[in-house]
Amino acid sequence: MADSGANLDRAREALRTVFGFEHFRGVQDEVVGRVLASQPTLAIMPTGAGKSLTYQLPATILPGTCVVISPLIALMHDQLRAARTNGIRAATLTSADADWRETQDAFRAGELDLLYVAPERASQPAFRDLLASAPLCLFAIDEAHCVSEWGHDFRPDYRQLRPLLDSFPDVPRLALTATADHRTRADVLDQLGIPAAGLIVAGFDRPNIRYDIRHRQGVAGQLASLMRSVPGPGIVYAPTRAKVETLAAQLAQATGRTVLPYHAGLEPQVRAGNQAAFVASEDTVIVATIAFGMGIDKPDVRFVAHAGIPKSIEAYYQETGRAGRDGDPAQAVMFWAAGDFSQARQRLVEVDEGRQQGERARLDALAALVETPGCRRAILLRHFGEDPPERCGNCDNCLEAPDVVDATEIARKLLSAVYRTGQSFGFGHVQKVLTGAEDERVRQRGHDRLSVFGIVGEDEARLLQPVSRALQARGSLVATEHGGLMLAGDARAILKGEQDLVIVRPQKPERGGRRGRNQAANPVGDPLFEALRELRRELAAEAQVPPYVIFHDATLREMAATRPDSLAELGTLSGVGSKKLEAYGDAFLAAIRRF
Structure with a gap:
């Protein structure tokens, strides 16, 4: 293996040419460096911090295939589209894929950089035999908190991964999650055979998300007010299937926006169609149970609202973390009532006795978050072991100190x-x-x-x-x-x-005003930016991918601000890699020249 300096030089070159970024963010370089040095790693990085890049980038420069173990088919397919758009040779091997023979042939021929599979398949002996037929460069275990019985999304099949990993002792392993307290981290390290020295914890703070927690008083009206004031895609979490259906209908009627339901009781094709419509849209709101979300890799969600309390602070952090993954401003709003906590405490008797104490502590921590007159973000970050400032300046209590x-x-x-x-x-x-x-x-x-x-x-x-x-x-x-x-x-x-x-002291509810449809995305009202968004929509429809897979809003804003007039200039913008420059550069330059 080459020295670490040479490895990181290669990584930075790939970062520029494949992904279109000049610099790593946060701890990305530290994680990538460990992977390139074949060191086992557990990386805890907040949603939106670029976890997928830490295995996609090594997969483009190391010989062999990176096997990505991911919990949901929808999430795999989202990441597959994004990887292929960047010119990465990727495939999925799931029950929903009809081309599984072609995928296996491509894998054996060494023609794949990434192979995505679910833990249920990864733990099977037949899959282990397939992996033995071609060189591997990395195992990446996404949503690794699912390994731990202490994690809030425990998946038993994740517990079966250790034998697979140990069958290939020379292949490094990288576990990734956005949400894990100290107990969960220790369990994940133990279950996946990663030494404590391999733990990398990035800061949990998502400074672009504004946290806002309010008492529930006519939640349909409160949500409609939020939707009028915040344009762009949004997710509303409701506690039951019936509430999902009711709120979706009420909000569509009250706001005139496209609002779709999502829950496990819908016909599979309806559920899949609603999810696909949401992912592809720049303005759709989806009302869902917590069954929705882990499989969504959509960066331009402008708000996440809870029409009741989540299961825990960990769940709240992960669910609200689906907002603003592109780094632009986003809102997380929770509407709660006392009955939510009463019902949650009653349900504790149904939990295994060994888990009751931990679940009760989680509920108490959530109660402290909703009732605090202090900084919401500070409570969130302290829960994950950080030492934040007393005030963040971007939550309801900091922006307007309560009485x-x-x-x-x-x-x-x-x-x-x-x-x-x-x-x-x-x-x-x-x-x-x-x-x-x-x-x-x-x-x-x-x-x-x-x-x-x-x-x-x-x-x-x-x-x-x-x-x-x-x-x-x-x-x-x-x-x-x-x-x-x-x-x-x-x-x-x-x-x-x-x-x-x-x-x-409770305040009287306020009515939100209506704002322009793209005001959040286009704060200066630049007509060129709107023209670039329209071009992006057309190209996305033609390629059958969501618009954000072409370019994020931040890249379009940079185009509108700098107005590059050559492919070379366009290629220097953040998010414009060589494959995207080749595929879309001329079309965007033509649109810019018209202005």
């Missing part, structure tokens, strides 16, 4: 009323007792004679609901199977004055 209220005394009154009414009534009944409401049911139960009857005045009454939400989020109040509220967690500590409760 914070010490609600400890109101919380004690609310908890006391829940206890004294027998821990079997919902919030509405408890609220009537506390405010001294004239109510027949309250009188029938004798609750008008309790010491807590009427002890909350008008000013405090406005805070009862947000206090109830906060207590349910942190697990101090939980719902019974009949919909009542009962004390749990640190409720008794709050009642005894040993624990405080500080909440954010």
Whole structure:
């Protein structure tokens, strides 16, 4: 093997000629350097940091084929299109591919740089025999957190990969993920046989994403307002299939935009068609369950919205990370309600006893994120072991500091009323007792004679609901199977004055205004940029690939700003590799010259 300096020189040349980039980003050079030196590596890099380049680039300069193990067919096909557009010889070997014989022949003949497979196939003896028939240069295990039973997307088939890797001891292994806490990292290293020295952790921060978390109050209207203010593609995560269908119809009617549903209950061809339409579009919004997303390699998603809480901070980070992968500004908005946490805590009893403590800790961490009056990004990054600044300047709480209220005394009154009414009534009944409401049911139960009857005045009454939400989020109040509220967690500590409760004073909801369709992509309103986007759409339709596979918006903006007048000048722009320059250069130069 040549020395590391020579290896990286070759890598930088390939970076320029194949991918059209002058410089590596973040830890890409460190990861590529280890791969070229045949060193086993686990790289934890945020979504949008260019993980796929760390194995695609070595595959173009090393002899042999890089075998990429990836969890979803849709993800493989997305990456296949992008790789081929850059002139990389790539193929997939999946149950959806009819050309599997041709792919195997090309592999044996040494005609492939990349071969994508699913873990279910990779763990089979027959596949191991196929790999023995041709030289290999690298195993790349994508979404490697699936290896770990502590990961949030555990896939048992990933646990069967170690024998395959060990069968080829001279082939380096590279594991990649965007999401892994300390426990998950240790498990992935152990399961894949990678020494601790092979761990590379990039920063988790995605500074271009603005985090915004709000109470849910008519979520269809809140989402429609978001869609009016943020043009471009978006993903809305809904908790159930029924909610997916309802929201998709409501949002399409309210905004006039194309809004498509996606969930496992749809006919396979409908589901696949909706996903393909979303990937190819520059303005479509898809409403989906969490079944959607891991298989999407779409860089120009401008917002990700949650119409309920995600499973954990890890899931939230990964799902919101599908926004803004091109580096342009994007938004992550979560709409939550107290009932989300109540239901999630009730579901914990269905989890294996050995996992309950970890799942409860994850839910508590998520509650801390939604309830904090401080910086959202700081909480996210601390969860992954980083030491961020106290303020990020790009989340709702940093952009507009919330009004914070010490609600400890109101919380004690609310908890006391829940206890004294027998821990079997919902919030509405408890609220009537506390405010001294004239109510027949309250009188029938004798609750008008309790010491807590009427002890909350008008000013405090406005805070009862947000206090109830906060207590349910942190697990101090939980719902019974009949919909009542009962004390749990640190409720008794709050009642005894040993624990405080500080909440954010709720604000009135704002209506979002309508913005121009491409304002986010084209902030200066350059007509040349719009002409280049139109040309990109035509070329993409002709090549049957999504527009972003041709060029990202950032590359088009650079074209519009610099107006190159030769292929040589165009080839110096970021994202314009030799294959794309040859395929599309003349067409884009012609469009530029017309201006």
